[in-house]
Amino acid sequence: MSIFGGSSFGLPRTRPLSSKRAHVVSVLDIGTTKVVCIIARLTPRRESAVLPGRTHNVEVIGLGHQRSHGIKSGVIADLDAVENVVRLAVDAAERMAGLTVESLIVNVSAGRIGSDVYTATIDLGGQEVEAGDLRKVLIAAGQQSQGNDRAVLHSLPTGFSLDGERGIRDPLGMYGDVLGVDMHVVTAERAALRNLELCINRAHLTVEGVVATPYASGLAALVDDEVELGCAAIDMGGGMTTISVFAEGKLIHTDAIGIGGHHVTTDLARGLSTRIEDAERLKVVHGSAVANGADDREVVSVPPIGEDDRDQPTQVSKALLTRIISARIEETLEMLRDRIQKSGFSPVVGKRVVLTGGACQLTGMPEAARRILARNVRIGRPMGVSGLPAAAKGPAFSTAVGLTIYPQMADQETHAGQGGLFSPFGNGNSRFARMGQWLKESF
Template structure:
């Protein structure tokens, strides 16, 4: 079954969670360096000052991860290889959880993720804003994003306006002449999504929902104050680096570039004439994004390429590693800085950036980011999740954990479809819940 082809409304949507019962969700993070399957139990939580935006506790009951093969810069390049790794990761998670996975929420990094804001208005004639008015203006905004070659991943109302007055979160019951909405729409190319679906179907699994990687990693790594006041989450992955900007409790911008930690490894392999595997080890053990005064006095042993010469290690100054790594890191961070500036959301980001993803663990990365981005920087790790093994509590697992968190955020999205407006506003704990009830009644 081709869920991504044909109709532009066929993309599967994660259903909002009931606030009264527990749920089990299975997620799959397909990355360029690793594939992670995570099974979690979501149970309703009481109101808390800790991560108050979350409605459910997340307990990891199954986890499997494998080295990735067949994925390059987030793009599936070898279906057979990816299928095999997916099977292994899912099987390990199933055995740990003691249950069988049939469907998954998956992430997408490829497909040239797009991020656009669409504005729509309707006339009210001075009348009170009703649920039917919300339905009309949301459909009008959603229809602007329809395209044959791209699929909508997320459609999030970021704010309403009445008679030109912006910043209104809930216009129901208010009076005015013109109702407007700003809709943040995240899209990806359909071809990339079809290949993702095909790979998962070949493993005898179905896609339950699709989440943009930058959204997922931001959900896991940011605290509520950062999401509310304005912050950028930068996920430094193996083959891709993604950006998500949050403000006023909502995702307002996403971006992605095809550069990641593996490019640092490749630079080392070329610059030192060593194998990829050896370059990766050198990066992890001896690598740094910033120079140290002792680098010129320290030497590291580099195995040369070629089996016959591997016993004759080459001694190189550690400073050479730092120069090679630093050049790529600087280029990447400068590109990220320019992309944030070009997006127009730099003032919203303010002085706060959170780095996450496996490549963020490189020694000196926060210091390099502070200097180039000219912002306060911290390393973001998955938060508010229980049951994670110690090895999975680092920033490399933020995307997988974010996918498990996502279902409790699905009620914030709206999607215009052939049958009208799909508006899963139903979570009673969401500030959109009252609007959701009106929209349900308007069908």
């Protein structure tokens, strides 16, 4: 399925899940430092106060991951290299699961992810809100987001209003003069999506759906109360750091900056005159985001650049290592703080921030984040799935796990195109799934 076929928004929409049937979902997380393929079996579950809105239990039955090649800050720079890594990751997952993958749900971090809220209103004339009114107001909001150079990844109604009174979750059947809706729309540049699709097609696979990385990582790393009360999930990847803000059970804002853990590694390689792989090892084994009083007394060995075995390692203090690392980490956290403040959602985030992604595992990262962000910070690991190997239970796999969760949450989205309202999601249980059914029956 082509990313640029189908609806006027140009993206394939994830297949709807039946709440009474089991499904097998294949996902692909393409990152700057690693590529992960997960094959998961989704089986129906009973409605529960734990993980509300989740209709299926997720069990991982296949997992493959490879070190990335050909990707820089989330952007595909070498199609051949990325294609080869994708093939290897998918093949490993297929062997573990004992089945063949044909289509995938993939994430996207590149393409300057945009996040906008569009508001639309229609006149009711004092009448009851009917399905047709919902259709009209959703189309009016959705059409504002259409552009030639950008494609819509997610279109989420975050709330309705009646006669200026906001906070109405389901206006169907209520009376008023003016019906309004706030629509959160996440977009990305079409060129980045074309390259993503091309890479996957070259591996003889098709794109089943596209999910913004911050949305996926938030689905995996946040707990129910955080999603409901308001929280920011910060995914610190190898080449990108993304932000997602959730409140009242919905994604309400996303953002991204082109800095990640690999930038810390290159800073070390330049500052200590060593190879990239040696700098990565120094960062993981000896690195810290905060200074320690004993750092001046500790010494680490830095291998030199070159193949001459006669070259001796350089001895440097751990304090120098920490200074190089902390400078980049502080810059990144200050940018995140300013982005959250500038977004206007700082009051919604409140004091709650969850760090996830591989780069957040650096020693001292929570302490540095608490100081600079001035918020309560915890490390978020992927939750809500079973069958994950021990090596894949860390923050580095949050995005991949979130992609397996996404299909059962996708019915919250509404996509409007030239042909009208598209709600191809839904298991029939959520409010928006029922709304979509009403619209389908009425029109």
